[in-house]
Amino acid sequence: MNKGESMAKVYEPCAVEKQIYDNWESKGYFKGVIDPEKKPFTIVIPPPNITGQLHMGHALDETLQDIIIRFKRMQGYSALWLPGTDHASIATEAKIVDALAKEGLTKEQIGREEFLKRAWDWRKKYGSRIVTQLRSLGSSCDWTRERFTMDEGLSKAVREVFVRLYNKGLIYKGERITNWCPCCNTSISDIEIEYSEDDGNFWYINYPFADGTGALTIATTRPETLLGDVAVAVNPEDEKYKDIIGKMLILPLVNKEIPVIADDYVELGFGTGAVKITPAHDPNDYEVGKRHDLPVIRIMDDKGFINENGGQYAGMERYAARKQIVEDLKAAGLLVKIEPHKHNVGHCQRCGTVLEPFVSNQWYVKMKPLAGPAIDTVRSGRIRFVPDRFAKIYYNWMENIQDWCISRQLWWGHRIPAYYCADCGHITVARETPEKCECCGSTNITQDQDTLDTWFSSALWPFSTLGWPDQTEDLKYFYPTDVLVTGYDIIFFWVARMIFSACEQMGEVPFKTVLFHGLVRDSLGRKMSKSLGNGIDPLEIIDKFGTDALRFSLITGNSPGNDQRYLQEKVESARNFANKIWNATRFVLMNFDNEPDFSKIDRAKFTTEDKWILSASNRPVNEVTENLEKFELGVALSKVYDFVWDIYCDWYIEMVKPRLFDSLSPNRLEAQYVLNKVLIKCMKLLHPFMPFVTEAIFQKLYNDAPSIMISKWPETDGSFDFPKEEEAINYIIDAIKRIRNIRHEMGVPSAKKAHIIAVTSDENKEQILRSCEPILKNMAYCAGLTVKKDKEGIAKDAASVQLENAALYMPLEELIDIAKEIERLTAEKQNLENEINRISSKLSNENFVSKAPKAVVDGERAKLEKYRSIYENTVSRLRDMNER
């Protein structure tokens, strides 16, 4: 039994993938090696959350990166794909809080230290789950360099950056309106808000004048905030309110006097034209308050309950308070009306809770000075976005950027390295925990309770993972990284922040190219989500169809930056492709005699089809390489697919079969050689996309080769350039297709062979036809071939096909349906006529001939000649048949 016969009839990915992966890893093929002889090529992974479960988005993201890094590795770069995970402060903290709740505990009860201990335990237990899952995708990451955002080294980088920015005045602490999640119990940054159109109401409320001269009506969507009102504002241009500016109002329920002020923030004609001003709970009101020097009264606590400033409402939950306040206003006769009103409400991206904007003391990064250089990196082309339309989105955000709120009232994360002195009030910001206040020397100092936004540490990822702030060898060699692959959904969260962080800290871009991909949606085009329950687990798909099939289905037909739908049929067709190449290999090996000695081949014995495929195989090599360089991965993959399936399997293998089946065939070894040669080339081109099956096949084709993943990427082989043979085989393929077509249309059974009479006066075509007689016999139901110069004596009812400068006749014993054949030929004639007219009118257009590139004009001329020749044959045949 030879190697081919020992192969299973159906490729079974599950049986081999794990073993192949382990072998790669144990041999150290994933390792990025500092090699001065080689050029580095670096990718850092977008670190998945430790709370995360592998989803289709990861699968796509990792597959893209793996394709690029494998391609570069094979091209001879010293490739490093650096993996790691993110501590995901809010998400992880929520998990721990949930677990505590199950025990009936709160985090306050167990205290910070114990809480962090539990968080680290949790991370130890579950944090590696996602990493294991990444491996099953075939990701060729250098696991020896795996990083975690809360590793010591990365934490050091975080403190370093914080201190530097603070010392430059780019980090400050201040009291401002911040969006607060009462559920997660922390401030969040602007981009963590998700707005949605919610149904709400406009409550129209009368604020009586203090002098008893009636009332002013205001409208609000949040009546409970009136507890914190300090004024009512009107537009100074508003005629109807001109006289009341400066008058005092009685704040309902609170019974406190507040002034009517004039501010052009109030839009004329909207609502009642009078706006209640609650500086502590609305960003715009806050600004108005500042302008008018109004007090800021917070009436709600961190959990969304009314605080002591809310008088009789203190202690009530915000919505309960709203209800009660509306009731009380109604009872007091101050509620004018309630109008349903749809408005945009901010929700917490993490938990969906309606956010409460209020004043608090938070840490911010001053963004304006950082944004400029960051914008410039993209504008100047030092960083390229693929597709480039994302640059516009990036500019737009960067140019209108607000300061970044970086403090979070959470425990799981990097604690802010700021220390407050109880004696003098000075804030000491330091890399290492200070012993005393740098101002007064007091040892009575305490560290800030807050932690940093998770994205603060991920913003440093491209260089912190390579050892920065230390000048490590890794940093010197692998930085800046080459490509960043990520979804467009985190362009602000992550990409933008990495860019300005790198500009500021490294004075250099973090990466040269950003490849954006879209979302993987469900088959109906909806976002995959837990709440919809429409998520597809990549691991289940891998189990069923294999990693290669999943990867293939995610890449094929996809272009950068565009969303795609997940369709199981796509995975199935990808699995079929894996099986196809497996069986092609099986076929090749079944037709080897033990170990053929390819050193004995005689190139002179190469047949036309051998030269054709060798020459033609240069095309996918060039094109796939080019497409990969341009990040057109989907296009690249479909080119390999087409070549392997349509050209190699369906044509070359079929052409070569007779030589293989005849053990006495004089050029059997050459056929085996070419089969092997082209197959290996294809497998290499395919390897970045489908690493497992190509490795499995590679191992079958070679006995002692280490691995396809460290083999050399194919290059154009100049010694295999046979345009003549390519032309010949293309001619023959065309002929065979036409023969099959007509036979099928005439209903000729495939068992029925026909002797083919070729009529041509073209020596070149004659030569081609003669030399390809075996192919015709094999693939065109041909019993034998006669080539003649004229069509004398050919049966009128023979089936015929018209080619360029030749016609083929197949006399069959059964009469073909003459009427039908005439109809077919007439249609074909018409078709050709249309084409000929189209092209000749084009060529008779002087503008075209003079302005179009020469190659295009020549191409059209050649086409015209070809169609004319076929047309003449068709007309002549039609005449013969009509004469009958």
Added chain:
RNA sequence: GGAAGUAUAGCUCAGCUGGUUAGAGCAUUCGCUUGACGUGCGAAAGGUCCAGAGUUCGAAUCUCUUUACUUCCACCA
């Protein structure tokens, strides 16, 4: 309110910097136990490339307008 994307075969989508008789996969129809594969082979049907205008010798491709859907940003109490 601002910006972007998409619109191509029944379905899902390719089609790069304008030149192809407009492609693929799936589905459909017809025919094949051909000694790798029925997860296969062969043949076919199916498209005024959303609509309209423009630029050009030439437009699915570039420009403008319209329509439909999607997304992002901002946000008025």
